[in-house]
Amino acid sequence: MSESPTVVHAQENVSETPDVIVITGMSGAGRTEALHTFEDLGYFVIDNLPPNLILAVAQMSGLRDGVGRHLAVVCDLRTQGERFGELASALHELANHEFTYGVVYLEASDETLRRRYALARRPHPIALEGESTLDAVRRERVLLHDIRERATFVIDTTNLTSKDLRQRLRSLFTHLSEQQLMEVHVFSFGFKYGMPEEADIIIDVRFLPNPYWDPEMRPLTGKDRLVCEYVLGHPQTQAFLETWRQLLDTIMPGYVAEGKSRLSIGVGCSGGQHRSVALADETATYLMSAGYHVFSSHRDLPRAETRNA
Numbered sequence: 001m002s003e004s005p006t007v008v009h010a011q012e013n014v015s016e017t018p019d020v021i022v023i024t025g026m027s028g029a030g031r032t033e034a035l036h037t038f039e040d041l042g043y044f045v046i047d048n049l050p051p052n053l054i055l056a057v058a059q060m061s062g063l064r065d066g067v068g069r070h071l072a073v074v075c076d077l078r079t080q081g082e083r084f085g086e087l088a089s090a091l092h093e094l095a096n097h098e099f100t101y102g103v104v105y106l107e108a109s110d111e112t113l114r115r116r117y118a119l120a121r122r123p124h125p126i127a128l129e130g131e132s133t134l135d136a137v138r139r140e141r142v143l144l145h146d147i148r149e150r151a152t153f154v155i156d157t158t159n160l161t162s163k164d165l166r167q168r169l170r171s172l173f174t175h176l177s178e179q180q181l182m183e184v185h186v187f188s189f190g191f192k193y194g195m196p197e198e199a200d201i202i203i204d205v206r207f208l209p210n211p212y213w214d215p216e217m218r219p220l221t222g223k224d225r226l227v228c229e230y231v232l233g234h235p236q237t238q239a240f241l242e243t244w245r246q247l248l249d250t251i252m253p254g255y256v257a258e259g260k261s262r263l264s265i266g267v268g269c270s271g272g273q274h275r276s277v278a279l280a281d282e283t284a285t286y287l288m289s290a291g292y293h294v295f296s297s298h299r300d301l302p303r304a305e306t307r308n309a
Helices: 031-040 051-060 081-096 110-120 133-143 145-150 162-173 225-233 235-257 275-289
Strands: 007-009 020-025 044-046 071-074 101-107 153-156 183-190 201-204 262-269 293-298
Touching: 020 031, 020 051, 020 081, 031 044, 031 071, 031 101, 031 162, 051 071, 051 081, 081 101, 081 145, 101 145, 101 162, 110 133, 133 145, 153 162, 183 275, 225 235, 225 275, 235 275, 262 275, 275 293
Parallel strands: 020 071, 020 101, 044 071, 101 153, 183 262, 183 293, 201 262
Antiparallel strands: 007 153
């Protein structure tokens, strides 16, 4: 098999998102990475689904009601044996029931697949007793010939990294930019309640003036206008925000370029009630204005001793 092409496909991109994506192809060619990519795109995903169940799952998914997520399934030879031959019939049934679908077929050169299994020190999943990995790869390629001919997209991952494959699938199945696809979670927390284990980035804002020491603002939170204006309007905060935004402008494109699908930013103060809340919301607003997909939360706000407590 030639190693020169990296991607061969039947159409350049999808004008509308198919109801069902079937991921198939050669073992070791990147099916698991593809499944994770579709999960990041918001699909309901199932690994190694028997073909005769695809229609039933699609019907139960809520797609017809406009409330369900699109479906992505992996169908392969690992455990299905002769039942894999039912895939063509399953696709025909989807069309008969007016579900749109796309078939993503992943492959790589024989030698690349052999090398990947050697590096992983794992046997090929369909290798017979005494059969070499290379012979199993060649036999699998023959068994998959018919479904390859039906594929909407044939992607050769011989010369692709995992990141390359993710970017290629995203370019085919979404019109969103890489920046829009990265989910950014900005949250506030209080250091006295413990460090957040889930944060990729932590910024400590305890050096800023604390509204807690003002009796009028003590029972309020960073959600209240008085506290928010005090925190954000302070000269120290203004100087900090200028530097903080410059840092975000520097690091965020790097995370996008690395293909990171989720990023968590924790903003912490002493109790998670005043400064961190105001600055977490300000950070989320700034990132949203820059085109990122952002949601915010406040971990320790329910612990705050407020007037309504």
